[in-house]
Amino acid sequence: ISLNTPVSLSSPRIHLAAQQINLVANEMTSNIGVLKRLIGHAEDIVGNLVASFDKIFIRANSSIRRVEDLDELSAGHVKIDSPALVEISGEVTTISGEELIKMQGQQIHMG
Secondary structure (H helix, E strand, O other): OOOOOOOOOOOOOOOOOOOOOOOOOOOOOOOOOOOOOOOOOOOOOOOOOOOOOOOOOOOOOOOOOOOOOOOOOOOOOOOOOOOOOOOOOOOOOOOOOOOOOOOOOOOOOOO
């Protein structure tokens, strides 16, 4: 079916089942009250992404993030907790505090 006029579909419930769906659009807007996705594999390729959330919770077995240039975090409070090892390394690494820098441990090696 090929139409040159707008198509409107309204129904209390729509079920769509297919082996493959291709959606092509220059612009897409969606207004969703609740979204639940069950996905076996997902791949997103995005030129620029701007997202705004009230809260983000992610649970993963492992996570890898690679940033080529600047990776910046700005937060009111940052907590990093690891039962095994926290490693920070760089050719030049700085730690600065306005009022206090505190290190605790059975051993502290510097130099």
